[in-house]
Amino acid sequence: MIIEQLSVFLENRSGRLHEVFEILGKAKINVSACSMADTSEFGILRLIPSEPVKAREILKENLFSVNVSEVISFAAPNSPGALSRALKILADAGIGIEYLYGFSPGDKSFIVLRPDDAKRAVDEFQKHEMELISASDLYKF
Amino acid sequence: MEISIWNRHFETMPREPMRTLQSERLREVVERVYFNVPYYRAKMQEKGVGPEHIQSVDDLQKLPFTTKQDLRDNYPFGLFALPMSEIIRLHASSGTTGRPTVVGYSRRDIAVWSEVMARTLTAAGVTNKDFIQIAYGYGLFTGGLGLHYGGEKVGASVIPISGGNTRKQLQLMNDFGSTVLACTPSYASYLAEAIDESDISREDLKLRVGIFGAEPWTDNMRREIEKKLKIKAFDIYGLSEIIGPGVSFDCEYQNGLHINEDHFIPEIIDPETLEPLPEGELGELVFTTVTKEGLPIIRYRTRDLTRLHYDTCRCGRTLVRMDKCTGRSDDMLIIRGVNLFPSQIESVLLEMDETTPHYLLVVDRINNLDTLELHVEVEDRFYQDKISELQNLGKKIKNQIESTIGLSVNVKLVEPKTIERSEGKAKRVIDKRKLK
Numbered sequence: 021m022i023i024e025q026l027s028v029f030l031e032n033r034s035g036r037l038h039e040v041f042e043i044l045g046k047a048k049i050n051v052s053a054c055s056m057a058d059t060s061e062f063g064i065l066r067l068i069p070s071e072p073v074k075a076r077e078i079l080k081e082n083l084f085s086v087n088v089s090e091v092i093s094f095a096a097p098n099s100p101g102a103l104s105r106a107l108k109i110l111a112d113a114g115i116g117i118e119y120l121y122g123f124s125p126g127d128k129s130f131i132v133l134r135p136d137d138a139k140r141a142v143d144e145f146q147k148h149e150m151e152l153i154s155a156s157d158l159y160k161f
Numbered sequence: 162m163e164i165s166i167w168n169r170h171f172e173t174m175p176r177e178p179m180r181t182l183q184s185e186r187l188r189e190v191v192e193r194v195y196f197n198v199p200y201y202r203a204k205m206q207e208k209g210v211g212p213e214h215i216q217s218v219d220d221l222q223k224l225p226f227t228t229k230q231d232l233r234d235n236y237p238f239g240l241f242a243l244p245m246s247e248i249i250r251l252h253a254s255s256g257t258t259g260r261p262t263v264v265g266y267s268r269r270d271i272a273v274w275s276e277v278m279a280r281t282l283t284a285a286g287v288t289n290k291d292f293i294q295i296a297y298g299y300g301l302f303t304g305g306l307g308l309h310y311g312g313e314k315v316g317a318s319v320i321p322i323s324g325g326n327t328r329k330q331l332q333l334m335n336d337f338g339s340t341v342l343a344c345t346p347s348y349a350s351y352l353a354e355a356i357d358e359s360d361i362s363r364e365d366l367k368l369r370v371g372i373f374g375a376e377p378w379t380d381n382m383r384r385e386i387e388k389k390l391k392i393k394a395f396d397i398y399g400l401s402e403i404i405g406p407g408v409s410f411d412c413e414y415q416n417g418l419h420i421n422e423d424h425f426i427p428e429i430i431d432p433e434t435l436e437p438l439p440e441g442e443l444g445e446l447v448f449t450t451v452t453k454e455g456l457p458i459i460r461y462r463t464r465d466l467t468r469l470h471y472d473t474c475r476c477g478r479t480l481v482r483m484d485k486c487t488g489r490s491d492d493m494l495i496i497r498g499v500n501l502f503p504s505q506i507e508s509v510l511l512e513m514d515e516t517t518p519h520y521l522l523v524v525d526r527i528n529n530l531d532t533l534e535l536h537v538e539v540e541d542r543f544y545q546d547k548i549s550e551l552q553n554l555g556k557k558i559k560n561q562i563e564s565t566i567g568l569s570v571n572v573k574l575v576e577p578k579t580i581e582r583s584e585g586k587a588k589r590v591i592d593k594r595k596l597k
């Protein structure tokens with residue numbers, strides 16, 4: 021249930037973000053989820069590609085600094101308080117969250133989350149019968 | 162194990178006989194320039210000094226200094242002490258401003274050059290069994306040919322490939338089995354990266370020794386190159402005004418460069434007062450060439466900052482040692498009134514595990530205040546997904562630099578391989594103040 025996410029270091033230069041997606045697109049790698057975190061000095065692009073190993077190699081060949089991190093993804097009802105309940109499970113288990121990103125296209129919300137302990141987060145969610153999304157599910161979307 | 166020394170007689174000569182020899186040669190050279198070079202004669206007369214006042218090395222400081230400007234003012238051949246019919250070679254250093262400086266060699270000067278380079282290579286363990294790949298530039302620059310003469314003199318198989326053309330460098334290194342690489346340290350690290358990225362595996366190469374010089378580099382950079390290229394790296398020092406490479410060299414103990422002082426007498430002076438400094442003090446290095454015929458040079462101000470050590474080295478050589486130059490006054494930046502040498506920045510980066518020595522310093526002046534921005538590459542292996550970690554890295558670099566140089570600096574993290582790698586001398590500073 022643990023998903024491999026790539027994060028790419030980017031200088032704040034126009035066109036760099038486009039280059040990353042162009043490189044991946046040419047290599048026929050699909051991106052299922054992404055988020056861009058930026059500071060005044062630099063940015064970090066986080067993305068979940070269909071072929072993490074290949075995507076990393078291609079980006080490294082193109083001289084990007086790339087890091088692989090473990091994230092989990094889950095679905096929750098698109099209703100007030102649903103996300104709160106999900107996060108409480110982790111809080112009660114003492115699992116910290118580095119960051120998350122997500123959206124709600126209809127009656128469900130989809131969240132990608134980086135816990136400080138991905139394995140325990142998966143265990144806790146499974147214990148509470150949360151709807152976890154696996155890597156293969158993600159690529160199908 | 163027996164330490165190999167090319168010329169045991171001169172390289173291990175006790176101090177007293179060395180002083181006697183230097184004094185003798187100094188008397189000769191002063192006479193030669195006084196009678197053969199009108200410019201020197203006029204300068205000496207101005208100071209009220211004649212050949213009769215110079216009896217020993219203790220009288221050196223009575224003589225006037227020579228600077229790069231003197232060479233330019235006498236462009237091209239005005240300081241030569243021989244008729245042009247006796248000059249068999251001319252070299253010139255590229256002048257970034259104004260005229261180049263031209264140096265001329267007699268047949269004997271070339272022989273002396275070969276001798277001091279043979280000492281240099283022998284101290285690095287190079288023998289007639291070696292293949293020496295000379296990736297210094299050949300041409301008007303003295304680097305290539307200096308190494309070439311030394312390599313031939315010790316009987317090594319010389320590969321005069323010259324600088325640049327990295328693909329060919331790697332191909333010949335692999336196909337010919339080069340055991341010695343001679344080039345600038347920045348080109349050596351460039352080649353190390355190129356080897357990593359090529360299909361050649363380091364295990365197939367026979368490289369074991371590096372002879373690096375022609376630009377300032379730190380001990381940290383040496384360790385870095387040694388690790389990356391899996392060789393032992395030797396520093397060499399020289400400047401065309403004195404002879405080219407071969408002025409001083411590392412021995413296997415790498416604790417200072419032995420100066421070929423039977424040919425080039427060193428002094429250390431205070432660059433402000435021009436007074437000689439006592440042994441061990443940091444100051445500007447000054448040379449008097451005592452055997453050169455074509456272009457003898459008296460008390461030449463190198464602008465390099467170093468210290469001298471006269472104790473006998475563990476290798477057995479008595480030749481005085483100079484520290485690696487801590488900077489050139491030409492490279493010196495004055496930021497908010499503080500002297501800054503780019504090599505200081507490099508040392509700090511190399512001391513830190515998380516950075517590479519590739520950096521770019523951007524100096525600017527905003528609202529009449531000098532600003533300093535340091536670009537450092539975020540290498541893949543140090544890169545973290547967390548913003549806080551990257552910010553901490555930036556802060557750590559900033560703190561280390563600031564505490565070392567005493568100036569505030571903005572650190573900018575940039576993507577890998579975006580700082581220009583040069584095939585010759587590294588360009589590490591952009592001073593925008595000069596452009597305004």
Ligand SMILES: [Zn+2]
Binds near residue numbers: 419
């Ligand atoms: Zn020694």
